[in-house]
Amino acid sequence: MDTKRLMNRTLFFIAICAVVAGITMVFGEVNSLVGVAIVVIALIMLQRDLSVRPVWNICVMTLFTCMLGIAAYVSLMDPFLGIAVNIAVMMTIVFATVHDLDSPLHFPFILGYTFMLSVPVTAEGLPMRIMALIVGSVAIVLLNVIMNRNRMTKTSHNAVISICERISDDARTVMGGGTPSVSELESMCFRLNSDIYGRLHDRLFATSRDATVIGLTSSLMTLGRAVIEKERDTDVLNAVIGLMDAIKNHENGDLSPDEVCSEISSFIDGNKDADLAILASARTISSELRQLSEEDDGRSKSFQMPSGRRLANILKENVRRDSVTFTFAVRMSLMYALWAFVWQYWDLENAKWLLFTTAALVQPYIEGTWTKSCMRVAGTLVGAAGFAAIAILTGQDAMLMSVALMVISYVYTLIDPKRYDVMMAFITMTALLAVAASDPEGDVLMERLVFVLAGVVTALFANMAILPYRLKDENVGLGRRSLKVSIAQIESIRRAAYGDAPLINDPYLVLKSAAISQKMQMNDKRDPDAPFGGFINIQNAISSEYTMLQRSVADSGEECRGRIVNIIDDKKDSLTEGDLNGLEDEEKEILRRTANLLRMHKESRLILAEAALALPE
Numbered sequence: 001m002d003t004k005r006l007m008n009r010t011l012f013f014i015a016i017c018a019v020v021a022g023i024t025m026v027f028g029e030v031n032s033l034v035g036v037a038i039v040v041i042a043l044i045m046l047q048r049d050l051s052v053r054p055v056w057n058i059c060v061m062t063l064f065t066c067m068l069g070i071a072a073y074v075s076l077m078d079p080f081l082g083i084a085v086n087i088a089v090m091m092t093i094v095f096a097t098v099h100d101l102d103s104p105l106h107f108p109f110i111l112g113y114t115f116m117l118s119v120p121v122t123a124e125g126l127p128m129r130i131m132a133l134i135v136g137s138v139a140i141v142l143l144n145v146i147m148n149r150n151r152m153t154k155t156s157h158n159a160v161i162s163i164c165e166r167i168s169d170d171a172r173t174v175m176g177g178g179t180p181s182v183s184e185l186e187s188m189c190f191r192l193n194s195d196i197y198g199r200l201h202d203r204l205f206a207t208s209r210d211a212t213v214i215g216l217t218s219s220l221m222t223l224g225r226a227v228i229e230k231e232r233d234t235d236v237l238n239a240v241i242g243l244m245d246a247i248k249n250h251e252n253g254d255l256s257p258d259e260v261c262s263e264i265s266s267f268i269d270g271n272k273d274a275d276l277a278i279l280a281s282a283r284t285i286s287s288e289l290r291q292l293s294e295e296d297d298g299r300s301k302s303f304q305m306p307s308g309r310r311l312a313n314i315l316k317e318n319v320r321r322d323s324v325t326f327t328f329a330v331r332m333s334l335m336y337a338l339w340a341f342v343w344q345y346w347d348l349e350n351a352k353w354l355l356f357t358t359a360a361l362v363q364p365y366i367e368g369t370w371t372k373s374c375m376r377v378a379g380t381l382v383g384a385a386g387f388a389a390i391a392i393l394t395g396q397d398a399m400l401m402s403v404a405l406m407v408i409s410y411v412y413t414l415i416d417p418k419r420y421d422v423m424m425a426f427i428t429m430t431a432l433l434a435v436a437a438s439d440p441e442g443d444v445l446m447e448r449l450v451f452v453l454a455g456v457v458t459a460l461f462a463n464m465a466i467l468p469y470r471l472k473d474e475n476v477g478l479g480r481r482s483l484k485v486s487i488a489q490i491e492s493i494r495r496a497a498y499g500d501a502p503l504i505n506d507p508y509l510v511l512k513s514a515a516i517s518q519k520m521q522m523n524d525k526r527d528p529d530a531p532f533g534g535f536i537n538i539q540n541a542i543s544s545e546y547t548m549l550q551r552s553v554a555d556s557g558e559e560c561r562g563r564i565v566n567i568i569d570d571k572k573d574s575l576t577e578g579d580l581n582g583l584e585d586e587e588k589e590i591l592r593r594t595a596n597l598l599r600m601h602k603e604s605r606l607i608l609a610e611a612a613l614a615l616p617e
Contacts (some may be wrong), residue, residue, distance in 0.1 A: 006414070013413040019139070027132040033119050034069075034129065037112030038136030041065075042143050044108045050144040057144075062137040064096065068109065069133045072116035073126050079344040083337045089113060090333035098325050098364060110336070110359040117340065118352050156213045157251045163188050163217065164244040164251075167224040171237040171244075174227060182228050183533075186540040187521065189221040214510050216288040218547035223281035225541065236274045243267045243282065250289065257293035261286045276589040277548075284551050324474055327467035328364040335362050335462045339455070350447040356431075357455025366468050375421035380452050382421070383428025390433065405433040471523040475532050478523075479608040482516045482539050485509055486601050489546040490568060493594065496553045497564040513543040531611045538604040545597050552590050560587040564594050573599035 016039050023035030050057040068089065075085035090110070097105040121129050166188055170180040227240055243264065250260035264286040268279055339354035361376060394400035412426040432448060492506050517540055524532045553561060560583055566572075567579070575595050580588045 009414050009416070010410075013410055016413070023132055023136065026135075027128050028125070030119055030121055030125060031129055031132045033115035034112070034132045034136065037108070037115050038133075038140060040111060041108040041136075042140040044105055045140055045144055046147055047105070048144070049148045050141050051148045054141055054145050058138055058141045061141055062134050064109075065112070065133040065137045066130055067092070068113045069116055069129050070126075072113060073121065073123075073129075075340070076117065076120050076344065079341050082344055083341055086337040086340045087333040090336050091329050094329035094332055095325055098328055104328075104364055106332075107359060110332075111356070114352070114355045114359060117355070159188065160216065160220070161248050161251050163220050163224070164248045167220065167227060168241045168244045170224060171227050171240050174232065175234055175237050180228050182225055183537055185221060185224045185228070186537060186544075189217045189540075189544070212288055212291050214514075215547055215551070216285060216292065218510065218544045219281045219284040219288060221540075221544045222548050223278050223285070225544070226275045226277040226281070230275045231278060233273065236271050236278070239267055239271050239274075240278065247285070247289070257290055261290055264289075276586060277593070280548060280552060280586065280589065284548065287551075323477070324364050324469055327469045328362075331462050331466040332358070332362050334466060335458065339458075350451055353448055353451040354455045354458075357452050358459060361456060361459035362462055364469065365474070366463055366470050375419075376424055377453065377456055379421040379424025380428045380449065382425040384432065384449055386425065386429045387432040390429075401433050405430060408433065472531070475520050475523050476608070476612045478516050478520050479532065479535060479611070482513065482520070482535075483601075483605060483608065485513045485516065486539065486542050486546075486604065489513070489543065490597060490601065493546065493549050493553060493597075494565055494568045496550060497556075497561040497568075499561075510543055510547055513539065517543070531614060532608075535604055535607045535611060538600050538607065542597060542600050542604065545593055545600070549590065549593055549597065552586075552593075556587050556590055557584075559583065560590060563591055567591065567594050568598070571598055573602060 019039050020032060020035035023038065024032040027034070071085050071089045075082035075089075093106055093109045093113070097109060116129070163185070166185050170185065173180040223240070227237065231237060231240075246255060246260050246263040249255040250257070255263070264282050268282050271279070335358045336355060339351065339358055342348065343351040343354065357376075390401065390404050394404065408426065408429050412430070417423045417426065488505065489509050492502065492509065495502065517536055520532055520536050524530045524536065553564060556564075563579065563583075567575075572579075573595050575591060580591060583591070
C-alpha cells in the first residue's frame with residue numbers, strides 16, 4: 001500500500017470515528033449507533049449524485065430518516081403493533097431505494113433502522129434521537145455535495161475522451177485489416193447515458209446539458225459504427241483519427257469551441273466522399289460541442305416533468321407484480337416483521353441478530369443466494385474464531401477488548417476487503433467485540449452463532465419460496481419495456497417529420513433506453529450464455545439512430561419528410577430506387593436509415609421472443 005493511500009485511509013477512519021464520537025457526545029450514548037448508521041448511509045449514497053438539488057435532497061433525507069426513527073419507537077410499543085409498523089417500514093424502504101434500473105440502496109437504511117430497534121429510546125429521549133437524525137441527514141447530503149460537485153461534468157469529459165480514443169483505435173484496426181467489435185464502443189456510450197439517467201430526480205429530472213451530452217455521445221457512437229462497419233478509405237480513416245484528437249484536445253481544454261468546430265468543418269470539407277453517416281455525425285458533433293460550451297458558461301437550464309406525471313411513472317414502473325421492487329418488498333417485509341416479532345414477543349435479546357442476517361441475505365434476485373449465504377457462514381465462523389482468540393488472550397477484559405475493537409476496525413478500513421466472506425469475518429469480530437465489551441460476562445458467542453445460522457437457513461428459504469425472482473425474468477420484462485421505448489422513438493421521428501410538436505416524454509426516451517440497456521448488460525454478464533446480448537446491441541443501435549435521425553429530419557426538405565412519414569406508416573424496412581428518386585444524397589441517407597431503424601426494431605422483437613422462449617420454466 002502506497003503512502004498516499006495509507007494516509008487517506010487513516011484520515012477516513014479518523015473522520016468516521018469523529019462523526020460517531022461527535023453524535024455520541026452531543027446526543028448521548030444511546031444514539032451512538034445512529035452515528036454509525038449515518039456514516040454507512042453517507043458512504044453508500046456517494047453512488048448517487050445528490051448535488052443537483054441539495055436543499056430538496058436534505059428535506060427528503062431528513063423526512064426519511066426521521067420516519068425510521070419514529071417508526072422504530074412506535075414498533076417497540078407492542079409486538080403485534082410492531083408487525084404492521086415493520087412491514088410498512090420495509091415496504092417504504094424497498095420502494096424508495098430498489099428499482100430495476102439502478103443498483104439497490106436498501107441495506108444501509110434497513111441496517112440503520114435495525115440499529116434504532118436494537119438500542120431503543122424512551123419517550124423523553126425520542127426528541128434527542130430525532131435531532132441526531134436531522135443533523136445526520138444534513139451531513140449525508142453535504143458530504144455528497146462536496147464529493148460529487150461537478151461530478152457529471154467531469155464524468156462527461158472523461159467519457160467523451162475515452163469514446164474518442166476507442167474510435168481512433170477501431171479506425172487503426174480497420175486500416176490494419178482487422179474487424180473491431182462495435183459492442184465495446186456502444187457499452188462506453190450507453191454507460192455515460194445511463195449515468196446521466198441515474199442522476200435524474202425520481203428518474204425524471206435533468207438539465208439541458210444532460211440532453212446535449214446524450215446527443216454528443218449518440219453522434220460519436222454513430223460515427224464509430226460507420227467506421228467499424230462501412231468506411232474503408234484509408235485517407236478518411238486517418239482523418240477520423242485526427243478529428244478524434246481534436247475533440248479530445250477540446251475536452252482537455254487545449255482547443256476552444258470555435259477552434260474544434262473549425263477542425264470539424266475542415267474535416268467535412270476535405271472528406272466529401274466519406275460515408276454519409278460519418279459526415280452527418282460530424283455536423284451534429286459540431287453543433288453539440290458549441291451548445292455545450294454555451295451551457296458550461298452558465299446557460300444550462302433544468303427541465304422536469306410535472307409532479308403528477310412523474311409520480312404516475314414511478315408507480316407504473318415499480319408497483320407491478322412482476323417487478324423486482326414489488327417481489328423483494330414482499331419478501332423482505334415478511335421476513336423482517338417475523339423475526340422482529342420473535343425477538344420482541346419472547347424477549348430473546350440475541351434474536352435481534354436474525355434481523356441483521358435478514359437484511360444481509362434476503363436478496364432481490366435468486367442468483368447468488370447460495371454463494372452469498374455460504375460466504376456469510378464462512379465469514380461468520382472465521383470472525384467468531386477470531387473473537388474467541390481475542391477473548392482468551394485478553395481474559396475478557398472490557399478495556400482490552402475495546403482496544404482490540406479499535407485496532408480491528410482500523411485494519412478493516414485500511415485493507416477495505418471486497419470479498420464478502422472476508423468482509424463478514426471483520427464485521428462478525430467487531431460486532432462480537434462490541435457486545436462483549438459492554439457485557440463481558442454474557443455468553444455471546446454460541447448464542448450469536450445459533451441465531452445467525454438460523455437466519456441464513458430462513459433467508460435461503462425466503463429467497464427461493466417467497467415470490468422468487470430471477471435476473472432472466474427481469475431481462476424479459478426490461479426487454480419489453482425497451483421495445484416500447486423503441487416504438488415511442490419511431491413515433492417521435494414520425495411526428496417530427498409530420499411537423500407535430502414533441503411530446504413531454506420525448507426528452508427522456510434516450511435516457512430511459514440507455515438505463516434499460518445498461519441494466520440488461522449487467523444482468524446478462526452474470527449468465528454464461530448471455531442470451532440477451534444480441535438484443536441489447538440492436539437496441540443500442542436503434543437509440544443511437546433515433547438521436548441522429550431526430551436532428552436530421554428537422555433539416556430535411558418537405559418532400560423528404562413526407563416520405564419518412566410514408567415509410568413509417570407502411571412499416572417499410574427496405575427501399576427501392578423509386579423511394580429515393582428526386583432527393584439529395586443526404587436525404588436519401590436519412591430515408592435509408594429510417595428504413596434500417598424499422599428493420600432493426602423487427603429483428604429485435606424476434607431476438608427477444610427467442611430469448612424468452614429459451615428460459616427455463
